[in-house]
Amino acid sequence: MSSVIQVQGLTKKFGHQFTAVNDLSFSVNKGDVYGFLGQNGAGKSTTIRMLLSLITPTSGSIEIFGMPLQANRAAIMQNVGAVIEKPAMYEYLTAYQNLKIFSALSGVSKTRLQLLHELDVVGLAARAHDLVRTFSQGMKQRLAIAMAMVNDPQLILLDEPTNGLDPQGIADIRNLILQLSRVQGKTVLVSSHLLSEIEQVATRLIIIDKGCKLVEGDSKDLFDKSKTVVAIQTLNNIEATKQLMQTNWASHVLIDRSSDKEICMQLDEKLLPTLHKNLVEMGIGVLSVKPMHSLEDYFLRITSTPSYV
């Protein structure tokens, strides 16, 4: 599978004190809907801005479409569209005028009918000639997406695309992402706080925290019941971990994610009762055994424990 985005050792420091992104590496394959997750301040937007050459990395490399970003920026950006954080447009112009401007800036010559069609795709045809300042947040978001798509890009970066949308709007965005990916074969990188939405569309995802990668992988692997991540809390997690490492359960222990607060193991969900029984037999005082079924569980769990990949 060819990589559309290849990031190696990406770091960004602001001043001498603050590191927003720390040695981050990941890749996005062609056709992926790549979920980019993290809490507020995790470094998601900084990373996306580095991918779009809005911010200069302190170190590391970025390749898009197999080309180094800095040296091939113009060629790369011709095939990239993005909605970055809050939708931004010229509020003193109409939706049509905004789209026309960004079409021209993308080097794309589109007729009036074509532009109106683009607005129709996002449900704004009826408001094409109204000033943007009269639009609701949801309408602005849709216009932002139309503006990002005006040059028919192969790679689309969406930073919080469902912000301010009602449930119907969120569903529309979800369907749009699926359509772009499954039907048009585009690659989509989407960051969102609505984890339930990402769960439904993402083929691969990454979770970052404090600028570092926590986990990256195929969604189906991460939520595969045969590879359920379980969080176990005992009376003495360190001792319990040592004991488990001397048993057949050793290969299931995620030693890097285990700490004095909890033990992380990955195993088939069917083995949970057996594990529980073995723990009791070993004299380990078990307080809780919690499998992480949803992305939200997984996300909250993984971003609250101080272990990094």
Next chain:
Amino acid sequence: MFIFCASLAIAQDASQLIKKVKAKLELVDNYEATGVMKTDIAFIKAPIGKIKIYFKKPNLFKIKKEGGISLLPKGGLSVNLSSLIASSNYTTIDAGVQDVGTKKLRVVKLLPNEETSDVVISTLYINEKESLIEKAVTTTKENGTYTMLMNYGAYSNYGLPDKVVFEFNTKNYKLPKGITLEFEDDSKPLSAAQQLKNKKGRVEISYKNYSVNKGIPAAVFN
């Protein structure tokens, strides 16, 4: 007695001379002339201007610039030669002979008898042979003292000069920067010599063509 008679005779000579000059000037009932006027005042930068000069007896005199703005000494130029000696109500005093340039000119002072006259005294330097006034220094109540220097040529028979140089006094010129909005002006205060230079002005009129006694409408002098 002899001195009294002698002085009477000299005085008569001066009056006679004035009469002769006046007779010549009175040959001209009116004239229209074209000319060029050059204003030479230290603090004014002005180009030469083309003018038209009109005169009608006894004392109507007008200078009109052919388009544009003209700068003339106040009051002075309107007093021309004829008007200097137009009225007979003055006392003539012979002041002898004086060298002016290369010429020996008869100096005659005219004192108006009327107390209301603006002219306080006029000193005329006359070419006796030609009966032409070559220089006149006039002191007025309103406009100070001015000097007229005349050069004659083709129209000397009429007593009409080819060139008149008018010298007069001016006030030192200075406007506040707040008025002219020239806050950037960094000119230094004038030296005493320059200040003195600024107090004198000169207007030079060179007459090109005279059209004598052809008639001039009164409206021209309005």
Next chain:
Amino acid sequence: MFSLVQVELYKIFKRPRTYIAFGAVAALIGIIQFGLKLDGKSYLDFMLNDLSSSLEIDGKILNGYLVCYVMLQLLLVHVPLLIALIAADMISGEANMGTLRLLLIKPYSRTTLLLAKFIAAIIYTLMLLVWLAILALFGSMLLFGTDDMFLLKTSYVVLLKESDVFWRYIGAFGFAALAMTTVAALGFFLSVFAENSIGPIVATMSVIVFFTILSTLNIPIFNIIKPYLFTTHMIGWKEFFDIKVNASNEAIIGSIQNPEKIVKASLVLVAHTIGFFVATLLVFRKKDILS
């Protein structure tokens, strides 16, 4: 590049605030013309008070050429603010709206974008000056007619023949355009540092006011830096209205008293303009776009 400049001009002239400047210029000029038309004689009498004690000045002194000169003296101090309204908003305004990040993910370099915006700002400046010229010069010529130009400077008077005036105004407006371009470049430069237009606009005006004060104060310690301040040279347009005289103190028609001052001032302004733009480029190319 051409299409980028077109887009920038489109954005400038679609924005209502752009027309504030044109309206303000029209209003100011209208007020001055109205006032002088109504009571110009009193103004002239006041100005000529000193001179008229020894000279009789005849002619249409208060004509369109003089009125335009008076207006330029007043307006060219205030027009920089109107230029700053747009120029200082070029980058910071985009950052404020959030559109800067969208512009910078397009397939052209930051240098290209900056150059396009700068050219658009200059075109706006020139258009404002053309508008000023139409109203101040041609409008005044229509309202007040034309005649010789009688200029009362602080320590001397200049009389320019009518036929010798118009080309000087072409030169003066051309020079003013250059001066205003320098102001635009300054506003443009300061615009890079902010994400809100108010700051750069106020900063631009503050710099101009501060430097103008330094330029006009006659204090020896400031005289060292005066030649290097662009505000010292912004009033170089006035040199077009000073004339040389020959040995007989006769004004030489078609001459300029100090042409080298105009050349020097132009070079200083061009240097400042280029300097501001290059500085803008250097800062902007490396700037992290967080807006």
